Structures are given as C-alpha cells and as structure tokens.
Amino acid sequence: MPWLRQEWPPPYHIPVLEAISQKPAGFVVQSGRQTRMEFNSFTFLFLVLPLSLIGHLLLPRKVRPLFLIAASLFLYYWSEGRYAWLLPVLVLLLYAAGRFMKPVGDGRKGRAAFVSLLLFLVLLLVYFKYGAFLGANINGVRGLLGAPSLRFRPIHLPLGLSFFLFSAISALIDLRRGLGGERPGLRSVALYVVLFPKLLTGPLVTFRQFLQLEGEAGVTAARILRGIRRFVLGLGKKVLLADTLARVATPIFGLPVGQLDARLAWIGLIAFALQIYYDFSGYTDMAIGLGAIFGYDFPENFRHPYASRSITEFWSRWHMTLSQWLRDYVFLPVAYRLLDLLKRERYLALRSEQWAYFGATTATMVLCGLWHGASWTFVAWGVYYALFLIVEHLRAGRRKKRRGAWAPWGHLHTMLVVVLGWVLFRSPTLPLAGSYVKALLGFGAGSGTVFLPALFLDAESVVAGVLALAGAFPLIPWAGERLNRLLAGRPTGRPDPLRLTLASARLLYLASVAALSTLYLVGGTYHPFLYLRF
Numbered sequence: 001m002p003w004l005r006q007e008w009p010p011p012y013h014i015p016v017l018e019a020i021s022q023k024p025a026g027f028v029v030q031s032g033r034q035t036r037m038e039f040n041s042f043t044f045l046f047l048v049l050p051l052s053l054i055g056h057l058l059l060p061r062k063v064r065p066l067f068l069i070a071a072s073l074f075l076y077y078w079s080e081g082r083y084a085w086l087l088p089v090l091v092l093l094l095y096a097a098g099r100f101m102k103p104v105g106d107g108r109k110g111r112a113a114f115v116s117l118l119l120f121l122v123l124l125l126v127y128f129k130y131g132a133f134l135g136a137n138i139n140g141v142r143g144l145l146g147a148p149s150l151r152f153r154p155i156h157l158p159l160g161l162s163f164f165l166f167s168a169i170s171a172l173i174d175l176r177r178g179l180g181g182e183r184p185g186l187r188s189v190a191l192y193v194v195l196f197p198k199l200l201t202g203p204l205v206t207f208r209q210f211l212q213l214e215g216e217a218g219v220t221a222a223r224i225l226r227g228i229r230r231f232v233l234g235l236g237k238k239v240l241l242a243d244t245l246a247r248v249a250t251p252i253f254g255l256p257v258g259q260l261d262a263r264l265a266w267i268g269l270i271a272f273a274l275q276i277y278y279d280f281s282g283y284t285d286m287a288i289g290l291g292a293i294f295g296y297d298f299p300e301n302f303r304h305p306y307a308s309r310s311i312t313e314f315w316s317r318w319h320m321t322l323s324q325w326l327r328d329y330v331f332l333p334v335a336y337r338l339l340d341l342l343k344r345e346r347y348l349a350l351r352s353e354q355w356a357y358f359g360a361t362t363a364t365m366v367l368c369g370l371w372h373g374a375s376w377t378f379v380a381w382g383v384y385y386a387l388f389l390i391v392e393h394l395r396a397g398r399r400k401k402r403r404g405a406w407a408p409w410g411h412l413h414t415m416l417v418v419v420l421g422w423v424l425f426r427s428p429t430l431p432l433a434g435s436y437v438k439a440l441l442g443f444g445a446g447s448g449t450v451f452l453p454a455l456f457l458d459a460e461s462v463v464a465g466v467l468a469l470a471g472a473f474p475l476i477p478w479a480g481e482r483l484n485r486l487l488a489g490r491p492t493g494r495p496d497p498l499r500l501t502l503a504s505a506r507l508l509y510l511a512s513v514a515a516l517s518t519l520y521l522v523g524g525t526y527h528p529f530l531y532l533r534f
Contacts, residue, residue: 103178133374160200171207197290227292234285309410335360
C-alpha cells in the first residue's frame with residue numbers, strides 16, 4: 001500500500017478485505033433468505049431493474065433523485081420488512097446533524113451532539129452484529145466459572161448493516177469536520193444513505209465524495225452504455241465463475257477434518273480464493289454499472305489484487321473504498337493520538353513515529369476483522385495481517401538501501417500469505433482453521449483414498465478455474481491498451497474494417513456473457529452474494 005511505502009507521517013491506506021465465514025456455534029444471526037435486491041436474482045434483473053430504469057428516464061431531471069430515494073426505500077423494505085426503519089431514521093438524524101451541529105472549528109459547540117450520535121451509530125452496529133457473539137462469549141466465561149448460562153434472544157442481522165452504518169458514520173464525521181458542505185439538503189443526505197446500487201455492499205463512498213459525484217451526476221447515453229457493459233461483466237463474474245467455483249470450495253470445506261488430505265485442501269482453498277474475489281468484484285462491477293446507468297460514477301473498488309508483488313500492494317488493490325474509509329476515520333486519528341501520547345523521541349531504538357504506526361495498524365486491522373464478522377477467526381485474521389504488515393514496513397527501509405526483491409519471489413510470497421489468510425475467513429472456528437492448515441502442509445488425517453479430487457472437479461469447474469486465474473491478472477487491460485494504441489494510428493475519416501471487427505467482437509462477447517449468465521441462472525441453483533451476510 002502507498003502508506004507503507006512513504007515516510008511517516010501519512011497519508012496512509014489501511015489494508016482491508018471482505019470475506020465470508022461460517023459462524024461458530026452460538027453465534028445466531030437470523031438472515032439468509034433470498035432478497036429481492038440481489039443483483040443476480042430474476043426478480044431484480046427482469047422486474048426491478050427495467051421498471052426502475054424506465055421510471056427514472058421518463059421523469060424530469062429534477063424529480064429523478066426523489067424517485068431513486070423512494071425506489072431504494074421500497075426495495076429495502078421489500079427485502080427487510082420491519083427493519084427498514086433503520087434507513088429513514090439514519091437519514092433524519094444525519095440531516096438534523098447537518099443543520100444544527102457546528103463544525104469542529106467552532107470550538108466545543110456541537111461536540112455533545114456529535115459524540116451522542118456517533119455513540120448511537122456504534123451501538124446500533126454492536127447490537128445487531130455483535131450482540132449474539134458477546135452473549136455467546138459471556139456464557140462461555142460463565143461456564144468456566146461454573147455459573148449457569150444466560151438465555152439471549154436471537155438477533156436479526158439487517159442486510160447491508162455494516163455498509164450503510166459506515167456510510168452514516170462517514171457523513172457524521174465529515175459534517176463535524178466541515179467537509180460536508182454548508183448544511184446539505186435532505187435530498188443529498190437521503191440519496192447518500194439509501195441509494196440502492198451501493199446500499200448493501202458498497203462501494204463505500206465517503207460523504208464528501210458523494211457530494212462531488214452528485215454535482216457531476218447526469219444520465220447520458222455514454223454512461224448508460226458503459227454501465228450496461230460493466231453490469232453484464234459483473235454478472236458473468238458472479239454467475240459463470242464465482243458460483244461454479246463455489247461448487248468446488250463449499251463441499252471441500254464442509255468435509256470432516258479427518259477426511260482432508262493436502263491435495264483436497266489446496267484445491268478447496270484455491271477455489272475459495274478465486275470464488276471470493278470474483279463474487280465480490282462481480283458485485284462491485286454490477287454496482288458501478290448500475291450507478292453509471294442512473295447517472296453516478298462510483299469509484300473503483302478492485303484493481304487485480306492477485307497480481308500484487310507485496311502484501312502492501314495487495315491491500316492497496318483490494319476493496320479500495322473501504323481502505324480509504326479506514327485510513328481517514330480510523331487509522332489517522334489513532335496514529336496521531338498515539339503520537340501525542342508518546343513523549344520521547346525513541347523507545348527501544350525505534351522512533352515514536354514507528355510505534356504510533358505499529359499501534360494504529362494493529363488496532364485498525366483488528367477492528368477491520370471484527371467489522372467483517374463477529375468471530376474470533378476474524379480477530380485472528382486482523383492480528384495475522386497486522387504482523388505481516390509491520391514486518392514489511394520494517395523491511396521497507398532496508399530495501400531502499402539495496403535493489404528490490406526479485407519480482408517472481410515477491411508475488412509468490414504475497415500469494416502464499418494471502419491464500420493462507422483465507423483459511424481464517426472460511427473456517428468456522430480457530431481449531432478447524434488450524435486443522436485445515438495442517439492438511440495443507442501434508443499433516444492432515446485424510447488418506448486421500450475416500451474423497452478423491454475427481455469427486456469435486458469436473459470439466460466445467462476446471463475451465464472456470466483456468467479462466468478465473470487468467471482474469472485475475474491484467475492481461476485483458478494490457479491487450480486493450482495495445483489495441484487502442486494500434487487504432488490511434490489509423491485514419492478515422494472512413495470506415496475501418498479493423499475497428500468494425502473489434503466492435504463486433506466486443507458486442508458478441510458481451511452478448512455471450514449475458515446469454516450464458518441467464519442460462520446458468522435458469523438452470524442452476526440460486527447463490528447469494530457472500531458479502532450480503534455481513
């Protein structure tokens with residue numbers, strides 16, 4: 001990441017990722033039904049999206065934002081029922097904060113309102129997302145002490161809670177910092193919180209970014225065409241690649257520990273690493289495409305992360321909008337606060353800036369892990385990556401004195417660390433994660449004679465895996481750049497057979513992806529997006 005390549009102080013980027021994990025025993029979350037808002041559902045593709053687009057285009061330009069707000073609230077209510085009250089409440093609270101809360105430059109005015117509202121947002125997240133997890137751990141401690149267990153009511157996890165609450169926190173902090181404009185209107189606040197293309201799993205746009213996007217928003221033919229192309233490619237990533245790879249990863253991770261051998265463990269882990277990338281980046285492509293169709297240019301969220309040659313670079317390419325969010329609202333405040341508390345210039349031969357960096361990185365990564373899910377496996381993931389990032393940061397200064405590491409070795413090392421890290425995300429408990437790692441290293445209990453790789457692999461999954469590996473590297477953008485350079489030198493005043501051939505090939509490619517994705521949706525099993533569980 002850029003923040004690890006520069007001298008402290010920042011700006012920094014915080015390494016982040018999104019992942020899916022089965023919840024450990026005792027973690028009860030009432031969720032999982034098919035939502036009408038999922039972009040890969042028939043209801044959305046063939047009913048919600050066409051009606052929304054037609055209504056949006058037929059209305060006058062000034063009325064379109066109100067239509068999007070109403071449509072987004074209706075869709076969320078359709079999916080979540082009574083829990084949809086969260087969205088209008090957040091909108092009204094943030095609008096009131098923008099009207100009456102003073103920026104931080106005006107002294108202590110508005111500080112009580114800011115702290116109270118921030119605490120309310122955090123408590124909402126803790127209750128819905130971590131209430132059952134805390135209850136399970138409380139009962140665990142009581143069991144060790146010989147006390148009877150307490151009974152807790154199951155807690156429903158509303159769709160997209162982590163994302164729209166983080167958006168609300170962003171708006172509140174930006175308003176307090178004076179970065180949200182002068183008293184933003186109710187329409188702008190509502191659009192930012194509820195706009196359905198980004199509501200459930202991002203991209204996580206900050207409030208000040210959205211105000212700029214809103215000023216540049218507008219429906220144009222070029223945006224619609226670009227949005228359709230992006231949406232179709234994202235749908236193909238999800239349906240053709242991620243869902244096919246899930247048919248390999250899910251049953252292997254579901255095997256008893258005693259039946260795992262090294263071959264199966266590596267096949268399942270590589271399949272999951274590709275599945276989670278294409279699942280989340282596919283959703284992001286669809287969200288960015290929908291945003292463009294409705295007139296908003298959302299920021300990019302992925303940039304071929306599996307082509308990275310360092311752990312730092314990997315996290316600068318994965319879920320970039322969340323990285324920016326954590327940089328601005330978590331890492332920097334923690335780093336500066338720690339630096340203020342450190343009175344001496346050096347501690348144990350390291351500068352205070354280094355210690356502040358280490359502390360802020362660790363705290364932020366642990367918080368990131370907990371944000372992704374209420375499980376000790378996510379806490380372990382945060383510690384896991386914090387250690388690697390700190391070590392890489394310490395080695396960065398030494399590399400400046402000599403030539404950089406050999407590129408293939410850097411890529412191999414990065415991918416090994418990243419892929420092993422996915423074990424923590426996919427395993428339901430820490431002991432099972434340890435058993436899976438043992439199987440990866442060849443110390444598993446499986447004999448390899450009962451569950452053979454052929455039981456999990458077929459021609460379709462192998463082809464999907466090969467295509468997924470090829471698409472994980474920037475080969476297509478590289479080829480497109482070369483073609484653009486070739487076309488730039490050709491005359492434009494008359495019909496060009498090469499341009500016509502390339503345009504026809506692109507159209508045929510998109511049509512094929514759309515048709516195949518539809519056929520797979522018709523004939524296959526419904527697979528929800530992994531990140532909707534968080």
